[in-house]
Amino acid sequence: MATTAPAKTNTNQRPDRESALFVRYNxxxxxxxxxxxxxxxxxxxxxxxxxLDSAYGCYSHLVRAKKVNEAARPAVLLEADIRLDILRAQLxxxxxMRCLSLSQYEHGAGLVNEVGKMLGAxxxx
Numbered sequence: 001m002a003t004t005a006p007a008k009t010n011t012n013q014r015p016d017r018e019s020a021l022f023v024r025y026n027x028x029x030x031x032x033x034x035x036x037x038x039x040x041x042x043x044x045x046x047x048x049x050x051x052l053d054s055a056y057g058c059y060s061h062l063v064r065a066k067k068v069n070e071a072a073r074p075a076v077l078l079e080a081d082i083r084l085d086i087l088r089a090q091l092x093x094x095x096x097m098r099c100l101s102l103s104q105y106e107h108g109a110g111l112v113n114e115v116g117k118m119l120g121a122x123x124x125x
Contacts, residue, residue, distance in 0.1 A: 032055050
């Protein structure tokens with residue numbers, strides 16, 4: 001049985017900004033999905049669902065921004081940025097309602113801020 005070696009990748013290549021944004025956003029989605037599982041039952045179907053809707057909605061706009069033409073991209077990126085701001089507010093509310101600890105919030109807010117900076121750089125181009 002013949003085996004094939006994995007393709008070699010050039011580790012010196014830097015991913016483009018959008019690729020780094022999508023990698024980091026994936027980290028954020030995984031983190032949010034795990035954290036919202038432990039929300040109290042009475043808030044899991046309200047606050048947790050809204051947090052995930054905002055997060056996945058933002059992701060949807062980011063994917064759309066990669067696919068649309070240059071003229072349509074600014075409006076789509078603005079929508080992603082708006083969703084990210086809504087997500088920030090929802091995470092603050094999750095702390096206030098004791099669904100997230102302060103350290104969990106700090107971690108999540110850090111991820112959101114990183115994504116926001118990358119999104120802002122993409123919007124500025």
